[in-house]
Amino acid sequence: xxxxxxxxxxxxxxxxxxxxxxxxxxxxxxxxxxxxxxxxxxxxxxxxxxxxxxxxxxxxxxxxxxxxxxxxxxxxxxxxxxxxxxxxxxxxxxxxxxxxxxxxxxxxxxxxxxxxxxxxxxxxxxxxxxxxxxxxxxxxxxxxxxxxxxxxxxxxxxxxxxxxxxxxxxxxxxxxxxxxxxxxxxxxx
Numbered sequence: 001x002x003x004x005x006x007x008x009x010x011x012x013x014x015x016x017x018x019x020x021x022x023x024x025x026x027x028x029x030x031x032x033x034x035x036x037x038x039x040x041x042x043x044x045x046x047x048x049x050x051x052x053x054x055x056x057x058x059x060x061x062x063x064x065x066x067x068x069x070x071x072x073x074x075x076x077x078x079x080x081x082x083x084x085x086x087x088x089x090x091x092x093x094x095x096x097x098x099x100x101x102x103x104x105x106x107x108x109x110x111x112x113x114x115x116x117x118x119x120x121x122x123x124x125x126x127x128x129x130x131x132x133x134x135x136x137x138x139x140x141x142x143x144x145x146x147x148x149x150x151x152x153x154x155x156x157x158x159x160x161x162x163x164x165x166x167x168x169x170x171x172x173x174x175x176x177x178x179x180x181x182x183x184x185x186x187x188x189x
Contacts, residue, residue, distance in 0.1 A: 006161060008113075010037075012034075013036075015031075015034075018030040018031075021063055027064045028060060029060065030072055031058070032056070032057070032058045032059075033056070033058075037054075038051075039052075051110075051112060051113075052112075052113055053110055054188065055106075056106070056108075056131075057106050058104065059104050067103075068136050070101065073091075073101025073102060074091065074104070075088035075099060076132060077089040078182065079182035079183070082148055083167030084149065084168050090133060091133030092133065092135040103136045104133065104138070105134070106132065109129045110129070120155070122153065123153070123156075127151070127152070128147070129147065129148045129149070129167070149167070149170065151165070151166055152164055160185060161185065162184075163182075163183065163185075164182070165184075166180070168180075
């Protein structure tokens, strides 16, 4: 990508694999694949209109009869995941309604980033996110992905990128907020 803190074009892909089991009490495999694309669509005098897409697929599996370890589980939701849901609130829940994370995860973010006040480093964004985590005995089910859309502001400040984004869940469930406001320092992951 052209700028890691304020990208406007390029792509980044990352693959990761982890194996635990040699000399420890946890035995599992964990694979992750991340892909990010920034594509300028129109170049205005004040800056480019940029389409951005991020995808994350993660898969973990215990190598014995134990459940996938809690410290490696996936908890989507939040500003760097599925906006429109509070941090770490998506995925499997126990009998008491508490999230315990999934051993598999799929998250995809689609954005249109546009200039507002280029001289001040201020940009706007509209987005559509989908994602969910799934438990050990579940497959990744694209029909079960949670969805959200929204808008936000991004300021490339002297201290670095600052983001404020407002997410609205699609098909909100009981107990979920109708509008989730999230704030972050740093570029999107």
